[in-house]
Amino acid sequence: MGDLIQPRVLKGFRDVLPDQEAARRKILETIEEVCTTFGFVPIDTPALEYSEVLLGKGGGETDKQVYQFSDHGGRDVALRFDLTVPFARYMAAHSRELYLPFKRYHFGKVYRGENTQKGRYREFMQCDFDCVGVDSPAADMEILLMMHRAFTQLGIRGVEIRLSHRGIFNRFLDHLGVRENSVEILRSVDKLKKIGREKTLDLLRSLVSAEQAESILSFITPRDSNAETLAAMEDLAGGPGEDSGRVSTILSWADSLGLGSSFILDPSITRGLDYYTGIVYETFLQEIPEIGSVCSGGRYNNLAGLYTKEQLPGVGSSIGLDRLVAALEELGRLEDQSSAADVIVFCMDDSLMAQYLGVAQAFRDAGFRAEVYPENRKLGPQFSYAEKKHIPLGIILGEEEHSRGTLQLRDLRQRQSIPGLSLEEALARATELIS
Amino acid sequence: MGDLIQPRVLKGFRDVLPDQEAARRKILETIEEVCTTFGFVPIDTPALEYSEVLLGKGGGETDKQVYQFSDHGGRDVALRFDLTVPFARYMAAHSRELYLPFKRYHFGKVYRGENTQKGRYREFMQCDFDCVGVDSPAADMEILLMMHRAFTQLGIRGVEIRLSHRGIFNRFLDHLGVRENSVEILRSVDKLKKIGREKTLDLLRSLVSAEQAESILSFITPRDSNAETLAAMEDLAGGPGEDSGRVSTILSWADSLGLGSSFILDPSITRGLDYYTGIVYETFLQEIPEIGSVCSGGRYNNLAGLYTKEQLPGVGSSIGLDRLVAALEELGRLEDQSSAADVIVFCMDDSLMAQYLGVAQAFRDAGFRAEVYPENRKLGPQFSYAEKKHIPLGIILGEEEHSRGTLQLRDLRQRQSIPGLSLEEALARATELIS
Structure with a gap:
């Protein structure tokens, strides 16, 4: 026998020990049960795909993080970096075998060669659920209810689902006359929770006039109640619209289902540069808000435009299992090591x-x-x-x-x-x- | 918008549609329940590892099938091609956090760039369960019982677990004086079910004398009962030993548990070139034997020798989910499309x-x-x-x-x-x- 090989794992990758894996599987099971309870069906896609399919024909910011290589047949292939792009491809590939609205869930590992500082992993599990093929507030609501139920079933109280609507935000930027700067403005607004009001204001002042910056900061500030926030948003966006009407409908449904206190209208939620066009949301745990959003998503108007001319609007959410596990661990909810046998x-x-x-x-x-x-x-x-x-x-x-x-x-x-x-x-x- | 990208998947990879994915998840759930019912605990390991860890320092026949590439940091990495090698590395890496005997299960996807003819996939799901750290017939038996229970719980009757013992086979080859040809002999014997007796005999005759070839064929032929088969094996191997005693013990336990008819002593089962040293087994479905073994494994005397000096004997099994699903489909047991909601x-x-x-x-x-x-x-x-x-x-x-x-x-x-x-x-x- 020669020298021993060091049994190491790659940086950013992990072995999971039995107690933690058992806890992870229980959490996944709970989330899956919520999905099936809402009539969502499971799908699966390959972890490895053609690079062109995953990255499009150009190349974006993500590309550097993608595990991309040439396979035995000389094909340019890559490991998936999220479950959304494969889902878009899937919908385009199987449109004739599927039906609309299509409510699916998909749990799977994704790969990103990110900087591994601050506890980021290069292989992590995502739990996605989307309803595609319909643009209605009821579809938005079902996704929001699923998120709420998932956290309730996981025994987490004090969940805050903070939501907004990209349409109102865009109308506001139009109204303010700064729509052409919207990408940079969104990027700045997205940093509010991390860097605070003053620094966000500084960033905005470098993009627009001081007065406009103040106005943006005012727009993204929640008021004392959802109704007041919505009124202020409508006011600053130039009046009510389909977008704010939908938000109002969703909030009133939440109230009528007795869940009003979990849904907070927060116009600073924009999901940054993502492809969302309608409602957007992030989920925070009141007990540990500093861990950030554990579940987020929104409505998009065209899922699979890269692959098909069929317009597929939809709404969906993604739970990052690893951040959720970290949160539960910090809350001491993972401690009770369950028995491996009776x-x-x-x-x-x-x-x-x-x-x-x-x-x-x-x-x-x-x-x-x-x-x-x-x-x-x-x-x-x-x-x-x-x-x-x-x-x-x-x-x-x-x-x-x-x-x-x-x-x-x-x-x-x-x-x-x-x-x-x-x-x-x-x-x-x-x-x-x-x- | 430019040209559309064709929403294709790589050859040998698959999308899974909802009805089939729901059925697959139910099967996995059933197998997992069997594992937890026997006190086995779950683990997880990365899909991507250092190539050296997965392939050792040399390079074998598998290497050409391995998805191997250089990552962003210039590391030589590869996708796992089975769950055994990562398990060996895991045991070596975590010996201080774990305890022995360690009974674990691990379900995960593995990757092999194999020829995709005859319905082979390049990404497929394996369900492995092993008991490591003890060399006892009771551990062998528990793995066999788990296999039996898994198929029973899946509603499959007529399961034949065909088993043998590599130790007896080796003793027989010694006794016959052809041990130095054992690799080629094993390879020939392994083909018996595919090519039949005559062609196997031809192959053997090219390796050993005609008389010896006849003797090998006689050795690998099951008799009318397990007892007669065992007696013939012992006779040809030069008498009883610990190995044949263990087989006898296992078969008598199966009888006493009322499962005797499912366990067939079949000396043609050798698991070819695998690293097994003790009992070996394959599982066939009486209704469709032609699909081949749907679950196989055996006992090995040193799991993690590449990574640690600690000797880790063990016994384990692997169910190939895809072949099992194909079998159930052929038997019409996957047809009943279950409801996506009530x-x-x-x-x-x-x-x-x-x-x-x-x-x-x-x-x-x-x-x-x-x-x-x-x-x-x-x-x-x-x-x-x-x-x-x-x-x-x-x-x-x-x-x-x-x-x-x-x-x-x-x-x-x-x-x-x-x-x-x-x-x-x-x-x-x-x-x-x-x-």
Whole structure:
């Protein structure tokens, strides 16, 4: 054997240990259940695609972050960097097999060779859900309700879904006569939460007149209530429109569903340079707002324009699993390490292994998660193994129990044993102890 | 807007449409449930790794199939081509955080630039489960039981787990005096199921004497019962040993658990050139044996030797999801397109949208999957949408129902309506209709 190879992972990539992976899978399961509860259907797409498909024919700011290479056949290929572009391609490719409105979810890993400072990863999981093929406030609302339900189901209270509408913002910039600077203005406004009012004002003053900068800052400032904010936005944008009417409708539906307090009209939400055209939103956790948005999205008027002439309006959201996990960890909601099994059958004597396997099977058939310690060792290491896996119950079946035809059930949390049980009794007691 | 980009996917890669993706996710869920039922814990590893880590310092036959490239930082990286090598690296990297025996499962996509003829994919999903850190027949047995339970839970009857033991095979080759040809002999034996006895014999005759070739063919031929097969194997291998004793133990446990008929001792199973050293197995479906093995694996004596001096024996299995899905499709077990929602609230009047959202929410709170049709269109297209998603129940709430404060529940399968219901009554009737 030669030198050992160092078992390292690439910078920005991670191994996930069992306790955390179990927690991650539970979160994914919860989000998936919310998606199916709203009638959304799953799809899948390849992680590797033609570069042209993912990046278009030009090249943008993202390109440097993309894992792009030449495959065996000399094809220019790349790893996907989000789930939106593959979804757009998918809709164009399968329009004849699909139906509209198409409500889909897609959970998958994406790849970005970003700077790994400040806890960014180069491989991370996104959970996207979109409703495509219809431009209606009801579709917007369903996405917002899904976001709300996901956080509720995850046991997170104090969720703030902060929303706005790009259409009102654009009308306001028109009205102010600064529409041609909109890209830079959006970029500055987007920094408000990070750099504060004064610095944002400085940035804006370098783009427009001092008076206009003040006006922009006024526009993006929420008032005391959603109604007042909306009135101020309409006022500064030159009056009401379809856009502000839609926002009003959405907020009134939220009220009528008893969820009004979770939805905050916040005109500083613009989703920066993204391709949104209608409502836009970000989600903050009141307990740790500093972690930033854990779920965001908005309405776009043309998903798949790169690939098809069919105009596909839609609305969607994306949950970044990794930031959400970080948030839950910080809130101490990931601590409760769940058990890897309900029952462990300890090995006291190799010659009784057939019995151990049978007992474990009986527990499984009764709906328990059960495992057998697969070799005869001292009880100390076996107990310590059970503890590492947070297993609450053990079965002890040695020479003595075997000769009497009984089992001993041990509550590993309380360190108490119940001897002299038949298998049926052990199953019954286990049910009591675990439920 | 310039020319459209063709929304194509790479050869050997696939989009998955919703019905099939839903079925795939159900299968994965079932396999995962089996893993957790046996106390196995989940892990995750990156899809992209250092090439050296995945390929070792030399280069083997697989290398040409590996997606390997240079990343932004000039690192030589590759997409994983299986889950075993990353698992070996993981065990070496985290030995201090983990405990032994370590029972883990890992489901993930792997990448091989293989020839795409005969329905092979370049991106495919593997479901691996292994028990590492112990060399005992009980650990072997648990993996075999998991395989059996997975297929039972998937509703597949007539599963044949065909197993053998590499140790007995090696002893037999020693005894026959042809051990130095073992690589070529294994390769020939491995082809038996594909090319038949005569051609296998021809291949063997080119490697060893005619008499020896006959002896090898005799060795790999199952007899009328497992006991007779084992006796013949022991006889040809020069007598009983720990290896054949272990096989005997495993088969007797299978009998005592009432599963004996699913386990067939088949000495032609060798897993070819793989790194196995103990028991080896493949799984065939009696209804479609021609699809080949849908789950295979075995025992190895040193998982992570490339990365650590710690000797890690283990036993594991791998289910290829794609071949399994193909098998289930062929058996017609994937046809039953499951519903994407239980209830759809049709949109009869945009001004009643607040009511529709409320009704859907009430259904969700009662445990139904419910969606709202998000805009006012004729009922025809709305019904056809519901049909495409296999949704069994609809709610009709128009002007008339609204003025009376009632709902109409429609059984979309039977095309029957139940008018004049309160929300509570509709929930109760829906429960009856769906359960």
